[in-house]
Amino acid sequence: MLAPVPPEERPALRALFDECAGLHGCVDAALDGAMGEVWSGGSPASVVLARFDFSFLAGDPKAPEAEEAVHRIGEPASVVVSTDGWLPLLQRVFGEKLTTRTRVAFADPGDWDRDRLRAFIDVLPEGFELRRFAIDDAGRFRELADSLVYNFASLEDFIERGVGFGIEHEGRFVSGCSSFAISPRSLEFEIQTHPDFQRRGLATASASAMILHCLNAGLEPCWDAHNLISAALATKLGFVEPVAYTAYEAGLATGEA
Numbered sequence: 001m002l003a004p005v006p007p008e009e010r011p012a013l014r015a016l017f018d019e020c021a022g023l024h025g026c027v028d029a030a031l032d033g034a035m036g037e038v039w040s041g042g043s044p045a046s047v048v049l050a051r052f053d054f055s056f057l058a059g060d061p062k063a064p065e066a067e068e069a070v071h072r073i074g075e076p077a078s079v080v081v082s083t084d085g086w087l088p089l090l091q092r093v094f095g096e097k098l099t100t101r102t103r104v105a106f107a108d109p110g111d112w113d114r115d116r117l118r119a120f121i122d123v124l125p126e127g128f129e130l131r132r133f134a135i136d137d138a139g140r141f142r143e144l145a146d147s148l149v150y151n152f153a154s155l156e157d158f159i160e161r162g163v164g165f166g167i168e169h170e171g172r173f174v175s176g177c178s179s180f181a182i183s184p185r186s187l188e189f190e191i192q193t194h195p196d197f198q199r200r201g202l203a204t205a206s207a208s209a210m211i212l213h214c215l216n217a218g219l220e221p222c223w224d225a226h227n228l229i230s231a232a233l234a235t236k237l238g239f240v241e242p243v244a245y246t247a248y249e250a251g252l253a254t255g256e257a
Helices: 007-017 024-031 066-073 084-097 114-122 135-144 155-161 202-217 228-237
Strands: 037-041 047-051 055-059 077-081 099-108 129-132 164-169 172-182 186-193 220-222 240-250
Touching: 007 024, 007 037, 007 047, 007 055, 024 037, 024 047, 024 055, 024 172, 024 186, 024 220, 037 066, 047 066, 055 066, 066 084, 077 084, 084 240, 099 228, 114 202, 129 202, 135 155, 135 164, 135 172, 164 202, 172 202, 186 202, 202 220, 202 228, 228 240
Parallel strands: 055 077, 186 220
Antiparallel strands: 037 047, 047 055, 077 240, 099 240, 129 164, 164 172, 172 186
């Protein structure tokens, strides 16, 4: 039977996630006890489920607790696994609803060119202002995309522990980059730009500001691309060594995750 793992006991489970291909910043946040839920079963732990809006399955997919872990995920589901051995169980539980998505994780953050990153910010079009947002901005930042803040318990919690850089135009945020997950060691990026303001360098500028923040704060920037556009932007910014991997989805609308 699965049981919740208190934050102080989670680091001991890290070895089970060594083969997890992507979303390393989310895994760090869960296992460092900073964010998310973690459940484990077996003694010693043979199955671990960590949850944000993504779910992570690690350990032995043939263990008695494995099926309980998959059922606990529910729908809609975006699932990353430590081994392909989980696939038969995912297929049995989710049936025809189960689909795959190729994601791209950047395993090595590279050697950052700070001057180049600052240059991406300096060429913002006139009338667009980039700044780190504060509590008074949080509601308008969430209006751009709920995914920028929804892994935190509240907007106040996000302001206290998270990081967000928004680009404001005529009184509203039209692009932004935030900490989808954050731990003492890393920060997983989330980027959104309003459809009416794409292809103007706004996402590049907000992501550049976030990378510079991570470098100054001693955090590893973590980028996990859900499509080719996101992967190309990561490469443009200086992320290197892309690794494609398969994530599993069930009950999601097209374009989610």
